[in-house]
Amino acid sequence: MKATYLDPAVGQYLLAHTTMPDDVLDALALETREVTGDRAGMQISPDQGRLLTMLVQLSRARNVVEVGTFTGYSSICLARGLGPGGRLTCFDINEDWTAIARRYWEKAGIAERVDLRIGPAAERLRELPADQPVDLAFIDADKPNYPVYYEILMSRLASGGLILVDNTLWKGRVADPSVDEATRGIREFNDLVMADSRVTSLMLPIADGLTVIRKY
Numbered sequence: 001m002k003a004t005y006l007d008p009a010v011g012q013y014l015l016a017h018t019t020m021p022d023d024v025l026d027a028l029a030l031e032t033r034e035v036t037g038d039r040a041g042m043q044i045s046p047d048q049g050r051l052l053t054m055l056v057q058l059s060r061a062r063n064v065v066e067v068g069t070f071t072g073y074s075s076i077c078l079a080r081g082l083g084p085g086g087r088l089t090c091f092d093i094n095e096d097w098t099a100i101a102r103r104y105w106e107k108a109g110i111a112e113r114v115d116l117r118i119g120p121a122a123e124r125l126r127e128l129p130a131d132q133p134v135d136l137a138f139i140d141a142d143k144p145n146y147p148v149y150y151e152i153l154m155s156r157l158a159s160g161g162l163i164l165v166d167n168t169l170w171k172g173r174v175a176d177p178s179v180d181e182a183t184r185g186i187r188e189f190n191d192l193v194m195a196d197s198r199v200t201s202l203m204l205p206i207a208d209g210l211t212v213i214r215k216y
């Protein structure tokens with residue numbers, strides 16, 4: 001678990017009282033560690049995955065977008081929240097990692113609901129049709145481009161739609177006055193959201209921080 005902001009014992013208790021991932025997600029997490037080594041840390045945590053599924057279910061989102069798919073963990077969690085006719089469009093730049101995702105979409109039985117677009121997301125996101133409002137988007141790709149992804153997605157987001165953004169606490173460094181470049185990027189993004197009168201937003205201390213943004 002990646003609960004950076006909880007006492008470890010409380011974190012364990014929390015996990016013991018959260019519905020755990022199934023065998024497909026467990027196998028994906030294992031293979032991701034074997035194949036990508038330390039990069040497996042980029043994968044969202046099981047409790048975040050549960051939250052993503054619930055937010056898609058609760059919002060009854062039908063048109064969902066993910067920016068940053070990696071080997072597919074979060075995409076499976078998002079797709080599992082979709083009702084009949086729901087679609088997930090995934091954006092990533094890496095063919096090798098997303099080849100693993102494609103295999104696990106088959107195993108999870110959600111492949112037919114998912115469309116993968118390979119390439120720089122700042123370009124490919126602009127191809128999303130303006131007349132098909134996005135109900136929910138999850139941003140978890142390269143951090144310096146967060147403001148770009150946010151603006152493109154805001155222009156496509158339905159009224160009442162949600163944007164979820166991962167790593168917004170950046171291991172707590174956002175609150176540290178001695179700031180490096182990556183931290184400055186996340187801080188600037190967080191400030192941009194706070195200053196945006198088009199939305200309300202809530203930062204959750206789950207994993208590395210997840211911001212839930214709702215467009216009016």
Ligand SMILES: C[S@@+](CC[C@H](N)C(=O)[O-])C[C@H]1O[C@@H](n2cnc3c(N)ncnc32)[C@H](O)[C@@H]1O
Nearest residue numbers: 042043044068070074092093094120121141142
């Ligand atoms: C943190 S990982 C995503 C983890 C994923 N959400 C999960 O739970 O497994 C970030 C992903 O963003 C992708 N990425 C990085 N730069 C990108 C870009 N410019 N355009 C699209 N995807 C990019 C990487 O290839 C990587 O798969």
